[in-house]
Amino acid sequence: MKKKYYKSDDLKKFKNITDWNPELGEKFFEYYNSVFKEGSLSVREKSLIALAVSHVVQCPYCIEAYTRDGLQKGIEKSEMMEAVHVGAAIRSGASLVHGVQMMNVYDKLSM
């Protein structure tokens, strides 16, 4: 049997987290469910944000869950890909903006 750290079936076991610490587990799921309810942002917008963040944190479980969620909500693939690019742009921007630090150090050390 091939050993893998990530198994897609484990996503179904997520709720079992509560088994070893019911209090914190239940608090988490209550919080999680409240976050995704319709509010000032629509459930559709929240789903797209979750999809973008899933890519930034590179969570394969979250990517599967929020791609499926998007399909169920009638979100189109063009919208999903734009959301992924938003996440990717922030992530790459976060790297690139440190280039200013590099430039500062370079300039300070150079004649």
Added chain:
Amino acid sequence: MASKSLKASNNVLSSTKRQLEILSNGIFSDGGLPKFESRLVAYELDALRPLKLEILQINVGYMCNQVCAHCHVDAGPDRKEMMSRETMELCLDVLRKTKVKTIDLTGGAPEMHPDFRWFVSQIRLTDVEEIIVRSNLTIILANKKYHSLPDFFKQNKVHIISSLPFYKKDKTDRQRGDGVFSQSITALKLLNSAGYGKSNSDLQLDLVYNPSGAFLPGDEKTLENDFKKALKLDFDIDFNQLFAITNLPISRFLDYLIASENYEDYMSSLVESFNPKAVANVMCTNTLSVRWDGMLFDCDFNQMLDLKVASPITHLRDFNLELLQERKIGVSQHCYGCTAGSGSSCQGTVV
């Protein structure tokens, strides 16, 4: 996209026996997933039994001008099964004798039946309150002889329920065939012009959404708002309600699930989403389904799996409502499709 039915292609899944074997074996026999009947027991729910009969769903034949990828009927131009005039007369006899509120005509494309208009006009002469026709929309444009259908529907106050998997071309055409979306839009405009789907009209036009793939439908009301907004903005189209229907693992959709290696995950999603509250309102409790040859079934899905009613009365010619009401409704694992989430029926969600 396939142009032939599973039956005409001699696909192994055109055998209902084979489909039932798949639905009862594999993950449902190795303990991976519970069978539908045991799920009812686990929730201390009684076996499904009929309540008051309100809807007679008559399938007049499997011929259709489309070959949709998800079709649980395996309908298409090559299907020749068609209800005889004699069987239609039997249906009318039953309507005269029993107080059925609604007739739900389906197929295939029911409008392709040569006696369709005669049959609808005859039903109008009975005490039936509502006649539903499940129209695929494109049939209205398929041939000159069908162009007058919107006016015919209007004259007979037919309630139209039409499939439109999505409000955009791409997903619709992938499920229902190239060009189906633009033809459906033209047909919807014709129905709107005849007065259908307008808020100030009693001519009801409802749409059916079903997912274009191996996932469950989202919230019906939210999808309805999205459809209404997009169809109005892009095409100035109005309709009344949207019904979100779950794809059941039968026939071509089962074939798709297996071929795309989604079968086990899809069945797991259905089982995980089992909602005991949906069980009380599943459509088989107030509906009887009639096959083109007059045989009786608990629902259109059982008809397609050839799961006949568990009653001494199996055919229209022997129709006896009292005896039929004593039966137990036949179930298999496809029933999880009607009890997942908010439930699913020919009239959308049930919870």
